[in-house]
Amino acid sequence: MAVALITTFYGSLFANTIFSPAKKKLELYAGEEKVLMEMIRDGVLYIEGGQRPDFIENDLMNYLPPVQKTMYEALKFEGGGEAAAEGGE
Numbered sequence: 620m621a622v623a624l625i626t627t628f629y630g631s632l633f634a635n636t637i638f639s640p641a642k643k644k645l646e647l648y649a650g651e652e653k654v655l656m657e658m659i660r661d662g663v664l665y666i667e668g669g670q671r672p673d674f675i676e677n678d679l680m681n682y683l684p685p686v687q688k689t690m691y692e693a694l695k696f697e698g699g700g701e702a703a704a705e706g707g708e
Contacts, residue, residue: 654682657682658679658682661678661679662679665678
């Protein structure tokens with residue numbers, strides 16, 4: 620009887636302190652990976668279908684969270700300025 624109570628206690632302890640947080644983190648990672656795979660699939664289908672690059676870029680931007688959209692636009696602006704300066708020389 621004592622062994623059953625102790626194992627139940629340890630099982631409950633491990634479930635609530637280790638396995639539950641790990642499950643939540645894995646669910647978060649799985650959700651992010653699912654969105655990434657959908658984004659890749661749509662991009663490949665657009666390229667295969669012959670869509671214009673600007674249309675593909677705008678449509679795939681919808682997958683990004685607002686913070687990442689802002690970061691992407693900032694990097695694109697910086698990179699575009701350098702490319703324009705190099706092309707103008």
